[in-house]
Amino acid sequence: MATATNRVLRVALRGDNILTHPRFNKGTGFTASERKAFGLSGRLPHRINTLEEQYKRAYEQLRIDEEPLRKNTFLQSLKDQNWVLYYGLLSRHLKELIPIIYTPTQGDAIANYSHLFRRSEGMYLTFPELDSMEEDFLEQTKDRDLQLFVVTDSEAILGIGDQGVGGIGIATAKSAIYTLLGGIDPSKTQAVVLDVGTDNEKLLNDPLYVGWPNRRIRGKAYDRFVDKFVQLVRKHYPHSLLHFEDFGVNNAQRLLDFYRDKHAVFNDDVQGTGAVTLAALMAAVGVTKSKLAEQRIVVYGAGTAGLGITKQLRDGMGTIDNLSAADANKRFYLLDRYGLVKESLGPEKIRPALHEFVRPDAEWADVPTNDKGEIGLLEVVKKVRPTVLIGCSTSAGAFTEEIIKEMAKGTDRPIIFPLSNPTRLVEVTPEQANTWTNGKALMASGSPFPPCKMPNGKMYEIAECNNALIYPGLGFGAMITQARKLSDTMIIAGAQKLASLSPAHKDPDNALLPDFAHAREVNTEVAVAVAEQAIAEGEAGVDWDKEEVRDRIAERQWIAEYPHLVFDPKGER
Ligand SMILES: NC(=O)C1=CN([C@@H]2O[C@H](COP(=O)(O)OP(=O)(O)OC[C@H]3O[C@@H](n4cnc5c(N)ncnc54)[C@H](O)[C@@H]3O)[C@@H](O)[C@H]2O)C=CC1
Numbered sequence: 001m002a003t004a005t006n007r008v009l010r011v012a013l014r015g016d017n018i019l020t021h022p023r024f025n026k027g028t029g030f031t032a033s034e035r036k037a038f039g040l041s042g043r044l045p046h047r048i049n050t051l052e053e054q055y056k057r058a059y060e061q062l063r064i065d066e067e068p069l070r071k072n073t074f075l076q077s078l079k080d081q082n083w084v085l086y087y088g089l090l091s092r093h094l095k096e097l098i099p100i101i102y103t104p105t106q107g108d109a110i111a112n113y114s115h116l117f118r119r120s121e122g123m124y125l126t127f128p129e130l131d132s133m134e135e136d137f138l139e140q141t142k143d144r145d146l147q148l149f150v151v152t153d154s155e156a157i158l159g160i161g162d163q164g165v166g167g168i169g170i171a172t173a174k175s176a177i178y179t180l181l182g183g184i185d186p187s188k189t190q191a192v193v194l195d196v197g198t199d200n201e202k203l204l205n206d207p208l209y210v211g212w213p214n215r216r217i218r219g220k221a222y223d224r225f226v227d228k229f230v231q232l233v234r235k236h237y238p239h240s241l242l243h244f245e246d247f248g249v250n251n252a253q254r255l256l257d258f259y260r261d262k263h264a265v266f267n268d269d270v271q272g273t274g275a276v277t278l279a280a281l282m283a284a285v286g287v288t289k290s291k292l293a294e295q296r297i298v299v300y301g302a303g304t305a306g307l308g309i310t311k312q313l314r315d316g317m318g319t320i321d322n323l324s325a326a327d328a329n330k331r332f333y334l335l336d337r338y339g340l341v342k343e344s345l346g347p348e349k350i351r352p353a354l355h356e357f358v359r360p361d362a363e364w365a366d367v368p369t370n371d372k373g374e375i376g377l378l379e380v381v382k383k384v385r386p387t388v389l390i391g392c393s394t395s396a397g398a399f400t401e402e403i404i405k406e407m408a409k410g411t412d413r414p415i416i417f418p419l420s421n422p423t424r425l426v427e428v429t430p431e432q433a434n435t436w437t438n439g440k441a442l443m444a445s446g447s448p449f450p451p452c453k454m455p456n457g458k459m460y461e462i463a464e465c466n467n468a469l470i471y472p473g474l475g476f477g478a479m480i481t482q483a484r485k486l487s488d489t490m491i492i493a494g495a496q497k498l499a500s501l502s503p504a505h506k507d508p509d510n511a512l513l514p515d516f517a518h519a520r521e522v523n524t525e526v527a528v529a530v531a532e533q534a535i536a537e538g539e540a541g542v543d544w545d546k547e548e549v550r551d552r553i554a555e556r557q558w559i560a561e562y563p564h565l566v567f568d569p570k571g572e573r
Pocket residue numbers: 156157158159160246248249268269273276300301302303304305306335336337338391392393394395398419420421422425445446447465466467468
């Protein structure tokens with residue numbers, strides 16, 4: 001078996017062409033024989049550095065700037081130069097650097113994309129260039145063994161909305177996380193932005209905006225554009241996984257439903273968020289010694305993530321506690337801008353996907369409404385006495401002191417998950433929820449937060465309930481088995497595996513989910529569970545026994561170490 005350290009790579013590039021290629025470049029790490037073979041002798045300073053020395057230098061440079069956004073720019077340029085150094089450095093400082101390359105800082109980088117722009121990364125497919133899409137696609141992908149596409153149309157980036165072409169930054173960040181935490185070879189991934197315009201006035205009026213300065217295309221023309229891209233992926237890479245990220249609420253679930261039987265597709269905001277939240281909640285009900293099916297769950301923000309979470313928890317109640325879907329649906333209370341999702345809101349406010357979870361008006365006849373007939377969160381909490389409160393509304397501070405205290409009256413250990421990203425949009429900070437519940441709340445958040453002091457003096461670590469803790473493993477498990485689809489049962493298998501790794505099993509005062517410092521090992525376990533499930537249910541395109549899965553995964557995981565490079569005119573380029 002080839003390990004990274006004895007791996008040999010045949011490369012056809014020489015001189016500046018290899019020095020500027022991030023996949024092959026080693027900088028001062030090129031050995032003497034490689035320098036000779038690749039024509040680098042006069043192009044590099046004398047000293048040959050080990051990777052350890054290179055890490056030390058890069059980390060020193062990174063620490064010069066205090067500001068997270070500048071660190072983000074530094075790391076982006078490191079990625080443009082040298083993948084091994086970039087991923088190796090991140091692996092060594094996971095907890096410190098994931099928030100820099102992902103939420104929250106990547107949100108700022110995306111919002112400022114056109115002003116920070118230095119060089120392109122990824123595939124930009126622009127609406128007016130529809131006719132040349134296949135040509136453009138093939139130009140970038142020819143001769144590449146791509147296994148994963150991460151695509152966004154940028155309409156709902158994290159919680160910061162429509163970011164136009166800058167959304168490429170979420171596709172590249174999510175791809176990088178696949179490599180970092182899932183072990184997917186970065187040369188086998190492709191980030192894509194579908195630039196169908198933007199309705200973000202600030203971008204439309206910005207003379208430096210680098211995307212297509214046009215209002216967002218919608219309706220049939222949008223669908224045709226997306227479909228052309230999906231068909232190209234299906235035609236040229238039939239065994240790849242197609243990951244959708246941060247599509248708008250009217251497209252995310254719809255596109256997933258449309259393509260899920262045609263190709264291995266995955267919507268991270270729907271399925272990844274649902275899976276990680278299911279795992280966090282399974283851990284929390286372990287602490288409260290209750291069942292999933294017994295919870296009364298309020299979901300605040302009935303958008304893509306809110307509905308994805310709701311459906312995943314509902315399905316979890318079925319698989320884990322044998323509750324029928326009809327009964328499980330009744331455990332949920334969804335709210336959006338117009339308050340509780342109830343019958344009388346009518347079709348304008350209730351999109352079809354929410355129908356299963358609409359509450360009957362009669363149930364609320366005794367509850368005060370505002371002058372528009374809407375029922376707010378406080379009223380819902382008073383009546384329902386929820387055991388679980390989940391925020392995915394992008395509404396900062398929506399879980400007020402009054403609401404949290406009201407919730408704490410109705411349950412001994414309120415389970416509170418403010419999941420909105422980035423950090424500043426959180427519905428309540430863990431510190432506030434901890435104070436207002438006298439340390440009783442069981443918490444998990446979407447972005448990283450510092451621990452809180454519990455009444456017993458111990459520090460309570462806040463689990464980061466972010467889909468990045470699970471999607472790399474879900475995706476890798478599906479890709480490695482060449483699964484024809486990523487089924488709901490494969491996702492639940494991954495969520496159950498993640499829940500089983502919860503530190504709260506050992507001690508109820510521990511975090512609900514594993515720490516991000518262990519995210520690589522955690523995602524590997526998830527990948528094994530998903531791959532085994534794919535094989536068990538006959539979705540896999542490989543004929544492995546379940547017993548071989550772990551070894552196969554270990555063999556294929558990309559490791560940030562330099563391979564030995566050999567010059568070969570017929571080699572890779
Ligand atoms: N922790 C995690 O892994 C994830 C977190 N998220 C976060 O969840 C949030 C929502 O993301 P998406 O569902 O993709 O967006 P979305 O736009 O589909 O959904 C947001 C929903 O919240 C509603 N909303 C807005 N203001 C509200 C208010 N004041 N009160 C009640 N509802 C309100 C909107 O009408 C919309 O339906 C974002 O902050 C995102 O970063 C999303 C995916 C994963």
